[in-house]
Amino acid sequence: MRSELMEARLAKLARLRELGINPYPYGFHRTHTVDRLLEGFDARMEQEAVAVCGRLMALRPMGKATFAQLQDPGGRIQLYLKKDEIGEAAYEVLSLLDLGDLIGVHGVPMRTRTGEATVRATRLEVLCKSIRPLPVVKEKDGQVFDAWEDTGERYRRRHLDLILHPQTRRVFEVRAHTVRALRAFLDDRGFLEVETPILVAIYGGASARPFVTHHNTLDQKLYLRIAEELPLKRCLVGGIERVYELGRVFRNEGMDRGHNPEFTLLEFYWAWADYREAMDLVEEMVRAVALAAVGTLELEWRGERIDLALPFPRLSMADLVREHTGIDPLHDDEERLRAFLRGHHVAIPAWASRGHLLEAIFDEAVQAKLLQPTFVIDHPREVSPLAKVHRDQPDLLVERFELFIGGVEFGNAFSELNDPVDQRRRFEDQARRRDLGDDEAQAQDEEFLQAIETGMPPAAGVGLGVDRLVMLLSGASGIRDVLLFPHLRPEDGASPESVELEEEGASPESVAPEEEGARPESVEPGKD
RNA sequence: GCGCCGCUAGCUCAAUUGGCAGAGCAACUGACUCUUAAUCAGUAGGUUGAUGGUUCGAUUCCAUCGCGGCGCACCA
Numbered sequence: 191m192r193s194e195l196m197e198a199r200l201a202k203l204a205r206l207r208e209l210g211i212n213p214y215p216y217g218f219h220r221t222h223t224v225d226r227l228l229e230g231f232d233a234r235m236e237q238e239a240v241a242v243c244g245r246l247m248a249l250r251p252m253g254k255a256t257f258a259q260l261q262d263p264g265g266r267i268q269l270y271l272k273k274d275e276i277g278e279a280a281y282e283v284l285s286l287l288d289l290g291d292l293i294g295v296h297g298v299p300m301r302t303r304t305g306e307a308t309v310r311a312t313r314l315e316v317l318c319k320s321i322r323p324l325p326v327v328k329e330k331d332g333q334v335f336d337a338w339e340d341t342g343e344r345y346r347r348r349h350l351d352l353i354l355h356p357q358t359r360r361v362f363e364v365r366a367h368t369v370r371a372l373r374a375f376l377d378d379r380g381f382l383e384v385e386t387p388i389l390v391a392i393y394g395g396a397s398a399r400p401f402v403t404h405h406n407t408l409d410q411k412l413y414l415r416i417a418e419e420l421p422l423k424r425c426l427v428g429g430i431e432r433v434y435e436l437g438r439v440f441r442n443e444g445m446d447r448g449h450n451p452e453f454t455l456l457e458f459y460w461a462w463a464d465y466r467e468a469m470d471l472v473e474e475m476v477r478a479v480a481l482a483a484v485g486t487l488e489l490e491w492r493g494e495r496i497d498l499a500l501p502f503p504r505l506s507m508a509d510l511v512r513e514h515t516g517i518d519p520l521h522d523d524e525e526r527l528r529a530f531l532r533g534h535h536v537a538i539p540a541w542a543s544r545g546h547l548l549e550a551i552f553d554e555a556v557q558a559k560l561l562q563p564t565f566v567i568d569h570p571r572e573v574s575p576l577a578k579v580h581r582d583q584p585d586l587l588v589e590r591f592e593l594f595i596g597g598v599e600f601g602n603a604f605s606e607l608n609d610p611v612d613q614r615r616r617f618e619d620q621a622r623r624r625d626l627g628d629d630e631a632q633a634q635d636e637e638f639l640q641a642i643e644t645g646m647p648p649a650a651g652v653g654l655g656v657d658r659l660v661m662l663l664s665g666a667s668g669i670r671d672v673l674l675f676p677h678l679r680p681e682d683g684a685s686p687e688s689v690e691l692e693e694e695g696a697s698p699e700s701v702a703p704e705e706e707g708a709r710p711e712s713v714e715p716g717k718d
Numbered sequence: 719g720c721g722c723c724g725c726u727a728g729c730u731c732a733a734u735u736g737g738c739a740g741a742g743c744a745a746c747u748g749a750c751u752c753u754u755a756a757u758c759a760g761u762a763g764g765u766u767g768a769u770g771g772u773u774c775g776a777u778u779c780c781a782u783c784g785c786g787g788c789g790c791a792c793c794a
Contacts (some may be wrong), residue, residue: 193747194763195728248754255751272751289744302752326731326744329754335755336730336743342786398793443793444719453794537791587736599794655794679785 191201198616199321202286206316211283213319218243218294225264227299231307232277234299242267242309243294243317245353246287256284260295260309261353261587268308269295280314290320300657302617324350336585364483364664365672369656370434370484372456375475381432381458386421388438392635394651395419395576398441401451414440418457419576423606424641426649434458447668448598451677454656456639461647465589465605469565470592472601473502476659484663491596492667493598494561502563502593510556510566511548520586527551541626543590545586560594567591575616575632578605578648593654595662603652610643 206213227234234240244262252258254273259266273281287293296313325338335554338344344351344358351358364435391410393400395417403412418435425433436456445451460468480487480498487498511519516531527547531538534554538547548570560566568580569590577588589605607613617634624631659671670676 198745200721250753250756251750252753252756253750255753257753257756259754270752273741276749300752302754304754305751306752308752323728323744327729328743330755333755338729340725340729340786386758396794439794441793444791446790446793447788449793455794535791658794701720 195323196321197317198337199288199323201286203321205318206283206286206354208573209279209283211267211316213316215315215317218315218317220294220611223264224260224262224267227267227309228265228307228406228708229470231299236298236300238299239296240299240309241294241296243315244517246289246291246293247503251285257308259295263359264619265356268302269297269311270300270302271314272567275315276311283316285534287316288320288323288326289326290318290322291316305387311423324353327354327538329503342678345378345616345670346678348674356493361660361664361672362674365660367480367483368660368663369436369454371479372475372654372656372659374482375478376432376434376458376634379432379471381434381460382430382434382436383436384422384425384430386415386418386435386597388440392633393417394632394635394638396439396441397573397632401440401442416441417653419653420635420638421455422457422459423646423651424638426461426606427641427644427646431461431647432459445677447670449659450669450673452701454485456654456656457607457651459649459651461649463650464648465567465591465603465650467592468603469502469504469567469653471561471604472652472654473563473565476593476600479659480663489662489666491662494596496596496662498563500562503563504565504567504591506568507548507552507556507566507570508568511551514559515551517551519551539627541623541628543570543572545572546628557594557599558597561596563593564592565597566591572619574604575620576607576613576651578607578609579612598658599655600658601652601654606646606649606651608642608646608648610639613642614639656712 203213219241220243221239223350224242224244227242233289242260242262244260246258247261247266248259249256256271258269260269260270264586271281271284276284293318294315295309295311296649297309297311300308300310302308304616313591326336327338328335338350342451344355350359358639389403389405389412391412393413393416395415396419400413400416403414404410405412416439418437418439422433422435434457435456438452439455440452441449442451443449462470477487477498480489489498495677508519511517515530517526519527524544526549527544528538531547531550531554536550536554538550550574552566556566568583568587569577569592571577571579572590574590577590579585582591586602590603591603592599592603593603607616614634617632617639620631621634626634657669657672661667661669664672667671
């Protein structure tokens, strides 16, 4: 049982207190992080007094001297603690340390006989006694022993993953740099960042099923937003001509290596521009962000080499389908399109129109093949209720593009529809579709329609999947690798009365109320 | 949601045709003042994911469930 290991640590903790040592002190004055200390290490040898602190990752006691490995965000360094030098009392403290403890050491840089950079300690301080053991991973000459690589556990106990795997930390540094670069790119071009509601009474701006929640005081059904689109367009109406939001949206759909229930979406709206200019900007932005975040345009992702330096071709969805299948999706008999999909075992709902069929064939036969960055343009009207009709083929198509890289969609954009009469008609069409069984059809948002009726400037609008961009730039193949705490199934599925609550406050009452009727009316009235 | 694979000590993994559940590391005790996967000697550590079934006997065979991974479907 694990508690036996913990008992040993708790006993040492008690002993430390007996010795008059506070195992949880208030801080430590560090002179160098490990990476800084290693820069110009030899010049400092036997000269400077240094102070380092971090997590104890290895202990090699040899009687009256002990070697240890200390890890901080800058890396690991060896410590040499001699009884002669730190004193009898400190050496007893040392014997009460475990792997995983946080310690601080004052000392002098030295090299061992084998040349390893080392801090010879003159003083030892306990900074935090760890009472829960962490997985022990050993390494020699780049070879790792007893690697801790249970993927699920790494997501579930991400703090351990971060301690044990520097490359995990790097992914989140890439993520931070990516987000910062996106903001910088847009800020530099006069875009204003805004924040709009996540809790909404009407969800819209995308085709997806929402999460449902409830406001107690108002006794109102609320949704978590599935897109940022509609409020940002109201900003356009209000005269914020360049506006963006970079935030979390929520879609109540399947989870796999490309999908998490909540994900980070960048949307920006650009007045007086159309989707072609938006493509120019997105292409430039992707390159700028890649250079800022990882310093290169040549990437490897899911086993494919991706070259962001290549011009992003702009190919119409219909042309791509024709090229890959021989079907002319705009002119061939609809039955031929249906037959193709049946042949590929794609379920086709009865209400599907030519546009839906075109999109379905594209998804089936083309999408996965678009490895290098490609703009797919000019989508069917029926699947794009917020896009402006195509200036050349207004009856069938809209002005829209999706950016594909590595066979995966990264972005979605239109020349935004600003004809209020048409917009209202399209919402009504969506409502009809909903009646026919399309549960992703968009609900009518009256506030949004009224804003559009006031007059929204012609504009391009772009949505970009930030998690996927981070995946591409960090080389991660799954979205869970770029989320610190991805959504997972609850750990203690089976016995409800199991006394196994242990860590991560798996409180039994925190179940998502799937049914409406299950709302507890009597919860803590007026806690505010 | 469907299919395939997996789940054994804190970690990484063994266990012949169904026959007393093991090793290394970590832990504990002892030795060791330049080690580095430290070494040496000893000790302890398990409801084999859960429940049920077949059997004299189940880690092993069967069923159901849980969790995870991969693939498919839906989406971004």
